[in-house]
Amino acid sequence: MATIYDVASLARVSPATVSRVFNGMPVSEEKASAVRAAAATLNFTPNRTARSLRKQNSEVIALVIPDIENPFFTSLARGVEDRAQAEGYSVVLCNTDDDTSKEATYLEIAISENMAGVILAPASDHSDLTSVLSRGRPIVAVDRSAGYDIDGVMVDNRPAGQAAASALFKAGYKRVACITGPQGIDTADERTMGWRQVAIRQGGYVPELYLRNANHRVDGGRAAMADLLSMEVPPDAVVATNNLMGVGALQVLSEAGLTAPAVGVAVIGALPFSALDPATITIVEIPARNLGITAAKMLIERINGDTQPPRTIVLRNEISVASA
Amino acid sequence: MATIYDVASLARVSPATVSRVFNGMPVSEEKASAVRAAAATLNFTPNRTARSLRKQNSEVIALVIPDIENPFFTSLARGVEDRAQAEGYSVVLCNTDDDTSKEATYLEIAISENMAGVILAPASDHSDLTSVLSRGRPIVAVDRSAGYDIDGVMVDNRPAGQAAASALFKAGYKRVACITGPQGIDTADERTMGWRQVAIRQGGYVPELYLRNANHRVDGGRAAMADLLSMEVPPDAVVATNNLMGVGALQVLSEAGLTAPAVGVAVIGALPFSALDPATITIVEIPARNLGITAAKMLIERINGDTQPPRTIVLRNEISVASA
DNA sequence: TTGTACGCGTTATCAG
DNA sequence: CTGATAACGCGTACAA
Numbered sequence: 001m002a003t004i005y006d007v008a009s010l011a012r013v014s015p016a017t018v019s020r021v022f023n024g025m026p027v028s029e030e031k032a033s034a035v036r037a038a039a040a041t042l043n044f045t046p047n048r049t050a051r052s053l054r055k056q057n058s059e060v061i062a063l064v065i066p067d068i069e070n071p072f073f074t075s076l077a078r079g080v081e082d083r084a085q086a087e088g089y090s091v092v093l094c095n096t097d098d099d100t101s102k103e104a105t106y107l108e109i110a111i112s113e114n115m116a117g118v119i120l121a122p123a124s125d126h127s128d129l130t131s132v133l134s135r136g137r138p139i140v141a142v143d144r145s146a147g148y149d150i151d152g153v154m155v156d157n158r159p160a161g162q163a164a165a166s167a168l169f170k171a172g173y174k175r176v177a178c179i180t181g182p183q184g185i186d187t188a189d190e191r192t193m194g195w196r197q198v199a200i201r202q203g204g205y206v207p208e209l210y211l212r213n214a215n216h217r218v219d220g221g222r223a224a225m226a227d228l229l230s231m232e233v234p235p236d237a238v239v240a241t242n243n244l245m246g247v248g249a250l251q252v253l254s255e256a257g258l259t260a261p262a263v264g265v266a267v268i269g270a271l272p273f274s275a276l277d278p279a280t281i282t283i284v285e286i287p288a289r290n291l292g293i294t295a296a297k298m299l300i301e302r303i304n305g306d307t308q309p310p311r312t313i314v315l316r317n318e319i320s321v322a323s324a
Numbered sequence: 325m326a327t328i329y330d331v332a333s334l335a336r337v338s339p340a341t342v343s344r345v346f347n348g349m350p351v352s353e354e355k356a357s358a359v360r361a362a363a364a365t366l367n368f369t370p371n372r373t374a375r376s377l378r379k380q381n382s383e384v385i386a387l388v389i390p391d392i393e394n395p396f397f398t399s400l401a402r403g404v405e406d407r408a409q410a411e412g413y414s415v416v417l418c419n420t421d422d423d424t425s426k427e428a429t430y431l432e433i434a435i436s437e438n439m440a441g442v443i444l445a446p447a448s449d450h451s452d453l454t455s456v457l458s459r460g461r462p463i464v465a466v467d468r469s470a471g472y473d474i475d476g477v478m479v480d481n482r483p484a485g486q487a488a489a490s491a492l493f494k495a496g497y498k499r500v501a502c503i504t505g506p507q508g509i510d511t512a513d514e515r516t517m518g519w520r521q522v523a524i525r526q527g528g529y530v531p532e533l534y535l536r537n538a539n540h541r542v543d544g545g546r547a548a549m550a551d552l553l554s555m556e557v558p559p560d561a562v563v564a565t566n567n568l569m570g571v572g573a574l575q576v577l578s579e580a581g582l583t584a585p586a587v588g589v590a591v592i593g594a595l596p597f598s599a600l601d602p603a604t605i606t607i608v609e610i611p612a613r614n615l616g617i618t619a620a621k622m623l624i625e626r627i628n629g630d631t632q633p634p635r636t637i638v639l640r641n642e643i644s645v646a647s648a
Numbered sequence: 649t650t651g652t653a654c655g656c657g658t659t660a661t662c663a664g
Numbered sequence: 665c666t667g668a669t670a671a672c673g674c675g676t677a678c679a680a
Contacts, residue, residue, distance in 0.1 A: 649680105650679100650680080651678100651679085651680080652677105652678085652679080652680095653676100653677095653678090653679105654675105654676090654677090654678105655674100655675095655676095656673105656674090656675095657672105658671100658672085659670105659671090659672090660669100660670090660671085660672105661668105661669085661670080661671100662667100662668090662669090662670100663666100663667090663668085663669105664665100664666085664667085664668105
């Protein structure tokens with residue numbers, strides 16, 4: 001592995017000059033071209049570890065998400081990437097699998113590899129950010145809040161829950177259930193609250209009986225839906241507060257022969273890759289990609305030295321109901 | 325940011341002793357606990373950049389994939405992660421977006437950050453691996469071959485194409501089209517070849533007329549399917565050589581009112597999150613997750629010093645046809 | 649077992 | 665514009 005010393009001696013200049021060439025600092029064209037030639041023959045590339053140790057930063061952003069198999073987060077990731085790459089940053093993804101200890105490890109790595117900053121979709125509301133915060137590295141929470149006073153980009157979750165529930169009641173359903181995520185994840189809690197408010201106002205049944213907490217994946221949605229169907233008086237409609245639980249619920253309903261108007265379904269978050277037209281499903285759109293773009297933008301501002309107090313951006317007007 | 329020197333002076337020992345404590349080398353329990361106490365109060369963690377510069381390696385594996393929004397690759401990624409974490413490695417994901425220059429950048433980063441090794445699903449057959457190979461870092465190709473003599477984990481693609489085509493012909497279809505990926509990606513080429521062999525043997529039409537190259541995403545599948553439908557004599561069945569193109573084809577067919585037995589569909593690779601039962605679709609399963617597990621296993625063997633010649637593992641028997 | 653001192657490959661400072 | 669040199673934070677001979 002060639003170093004700047006090798007290049008320097010081959011080009012008959014000092015190591016400092018080599019460094020300057022690779023950092024766009026003023027160097028006479030004569031020496032510069034000698035350096036480039038030498039670097040080419042030696043197949044030299046600056047060692048980022050050493051550079052990063054010296055400069056105390058790198059051009060890499062860490063994006064830490066809880067579930068890489070959820071298209072919502074991959075879409076968000078694409079948003080982050082597109083924005084970051086446009087600004088010259090690379091993005092590495094870390095999957096925490098909803099596990100706060102894995103999350104801590106990745107944050108540790110990000111900081112300790114001198115990455116420029118972190119965008120975090122927290123695994124829970126008791127994530128441990130001390131490693132990041134104590135080093136003063138820029139960090140932005142996205143989608144979910146982390147329980148710290150840091151930058152954040154969120155959507156207005158309660159209205160999303162309200163919209164989903166309202167759509168079903170307006171369609172004439174009477175007992176609208178809710179399949180939501182684990183407690184302690186604020187997106188889930190807020191969306192549930194939105195559903196609850198509408199349901200209580202609507203009246204005619206006891207909403208709390210029709211609330212199920214599940215994990216945020218397909219099997220969670222399946223289990224919850226199956227449980228709801230086994231009730232003495234089952235719901236006639238259901239709100240799923242994320243996309244994958246929605247898929248699970250739809251699967252169980254489909255398997256039970258309950259389609260279309262028999263049981264109403266509203267899902268918060270786009271259904272991934274729906275091959276078949278989900279004609280009778282209400283979708284409350286969440287701007288996943290734009291969450292990513294916005295978070296990357298905020299983070300890069302911080303990296304560039306922005307020191308205003310932490311702020312939270314709420315993408316209020318991007319929630320839309322598509323009842324096809 | 326606390327360093328070993330800070331910890332050392334607080335614990336009244338030498339920096340070397342601090343280092344030893346954090347690397348499990350013999351240290352008297354007395355001093356060890358003093359070090360741990362000091363480290364705790366200073367909130368110290370070893371700086372990975374410095375460590376990695378010194379040791380010339382890290383405990384991080386890079387997984388470089390072409391499309392993070394394709395569930396096939398995220399599933400593969402989960403396989404890699406699970407295996408790697410079990411062995412004490414962390415995994416960072418890099419998304420190349422099918423772009424060889426982004427790919428080169430990420431490989432560059434991986435090497436130059438002293439990552440332990442790379443698992444690469446190549447963006448094309450002319451990827452540039454010189455940065456990795458010249459440094460002698462372990463690398464494993466997965467899913468697709470990279471055009472170098474390196475370790476690889478693949479599936480037997482041609483039989484997959486044959487199985488998909490055969491299933492449709494056996495179901496009585498006469499003109500089985502094929503929507504495949506870009507030329508130069510060997511998985512696509514091989515699967516196409518499988519379809520072609522079966523189609524030619526079957527006879528009764530000119531298969532080449534019913535072959536379409538598309539990008540590997542949903543819109544690629546949509547465009548190709550639309551094109552096929554506009555033929556004077558459209559196909560009565562179609563093989564999609566990857567999951568997302570399959571979704572695109574199904575969407576277009578569904579929109580055209582062509583469901584179920586009107587037009588037959590076979591897809592190579594699991595359909596992601598199918599909320600509705602794709603009753604009449606033939607799926608040729610590709611063991612995405614196991615590809616990841618196997619690749620991680622191979623890579624870690626290399627990291628641990630295995631020096632046998634490069635080998636390619638083909639997961640032959642894991643392809644299964646599920647015609648529900 | 650412990651400490652001293654050097655080097656991993658760069659970049660920044662400071663002379664010239 | 666250029667070169668020598670000191671860090672960046674850590675691990676590891678080598679010596680004690």
